[in-house]
Amino acid sequence: MGVNKQLKEENIYKPLPVSIVRNLPQIKDHRLFQLKIENGTTWETFSHQPGQFIEVSIFGKGEAPISISSPPTRLDTLEICVRKVGILTNALFELGKGSTFYIRGPYGRGFPIDILKGHKLLLVAGGLGLAPLRSLLLYALDKRGEFDDIILMYGTNNPDNVLFKYELLSFFDRKDIKYLYSVDKDEEGIWKQYVGVVTGLFDQTELSPDDTYAVMCGPPVMYRFVIQKLLSLGFAKDHIYVSLERMMKCGVGKCGHCAIGDKYCCTDGPVFSYPEIESIKEAI
Ligand SMILES: Cc1cc2nc3c(=O)[nH]c(=O)nc-3n(C[C@H](O)[C@H](O)[C@H](O)COP(=O)(O)OP(=O)(O)OC[C@H]3O[C@@H](n4cnc5c(N)ncnc54)[C@H](O)[C@@H]3O)c2cc1C
Numbered sequence: 001m002g003v004n005k006q007l008k009e010e011n012i013y014k015p016l017p018v019s020i021v022r023n024l025p026q027i028k029d030h031r032l033f034q035l036k037i038e039n040g041t042t043w044e045t046f047s048h049q050p051g052q053f054i055e056v057s058i059f060g061k062g063e064a065p066i067s068i069s070s071p072p073t074r075l076d077t078l079e080i081c082v083r084k085v086g087i088l089t090n091a092l093f094e095l096g097k098g099s100t101f102y103i104r105g106p107y108g109r110g111f112p113i114d115i116l117k118g119h120k121l122l123l124v125a126g127g128l129g130l131a132p133l134r135s136l137l138l139y140a141l142d143k144r145g146e147f148d149d150i151i152l153m154y155g156t157n158n159p160d161n162v163l164f165k166y167e168l169l170s171f172f173d174r175k176d177i178k179y180l181y182s183v184d185k186d187e188e189g190i191w192k193q194y195v196g197v198v199t200g201l202f203d204q205t206e207l208s209p210d211d212t213y214a215v216m217c218g219p220p221v222m223y224r225f226v227i228q229k230l231l232s233l234g235f236a237k238d239h240i241y242v243s244l245e246r247m248m249k250c251g252v253g254k255c256g257h258c259a260i261g262d263k264y265c266c267t268d269g270p271v272f273s274y275p276e277i278e279s280i281k282e283a284i
């Protein structure tokens with residue numbers, strides 16, 4: 001029986017012990033953790049989808065939802081990219097290679113792969129929002145023949161805060177992905193690319209709204225402006241997907257902490273089509 005199915009049938013709150021294979025500093029206060037399952041089972045049976053998240057826990061330090069950053073096409077390790085902000089994430093940063101902690105999941109509704117297949121993809125990421133989008137991006141690159149053009153627009157607040165820097169730089173050598181990036185501010189004058197908010201990148205490429213799906217993840221303020229831009233370019237509302245972040249506790253639709261309007265972000269999302277959340281004032 002698959003690990004995930006087995007956990008769900010036994011007890012949805014029962015955590016799975018995992019250990020750290022590598023713990024790679026990214027930018028200040030952000031690390032990429034590569035994980036393996038403690039009992040040696042492979043991630044194949046975990047069967048996650050791009051856009052899903054896990055609940056990470058450390059005994060005595062609590063639990064937090066964290067997006068899965070690796071694609072289901074690469075199952076040697078499961079990767080999460082974490083920003084150190086509070087109790088759980090500080091404790092996680094104290095753990096070295098080989099240390100054990102716990103996860104539950106995978107949870108939530110990820111990106112709608114079946115809808116996206118066969119179409120052009122526009123991925124718009126801001127800051128740590130690249131973490132869940134990277135799972136979709138690497139999935140699409142690993143299954144390149146199943147998707148049409150792929151464009152990644154990534155914005156960070158300054159040049160020191162680019163996540164997955166070397167991976168992103170390698171995209172410049174590829175002909176099958178267009179990568180555009182921006183920084184909000186470049187006080188030292190070292191940035192050779194676009195300086196300004198991520199929506200400015202739309203002027204640097206041609207898009208064909210009819211057969212493109214746009215997916216985005218980033219700070220809430222980014223969504224408003226990116227959605228406005230997409231609609232002004234002629235994107236249909238149902239060609240726009242957002243991944244939302246809300247305070248969560250249970251992660252499985254039981255506690256109500258993550259409610260937005262009549263939806264639970266943990267089970268109905270975190271990925272929503274724009275028409276699903278358009279009328280919910282607090283969604284964006
Ligand atoms: C679906 C989902 C996916 C996520 N993916 C990632 C990820 O890939 N990497 C990552 O680093 N973080 C991610 N987060 C955010 C992460 O869960 C929070 O930062 C979490 O609070 C960290 O736990 P902590 O115990 O370290 O911090 P805490 O001690 O709980 O809190 C730190 C501070 O952040 C505030 N806070 C807590 N949660 C949120 C939230 N969701 N939005 C705004 N403020 C909050 C608290 O009020 C407090 O001020 C995700 C959240 C969600 C809902």
Ligand code: FES
Nearest residue numbers: 249251255256266
């Ligand atoms: S986190 Fe408990 S219902 Fe969503």
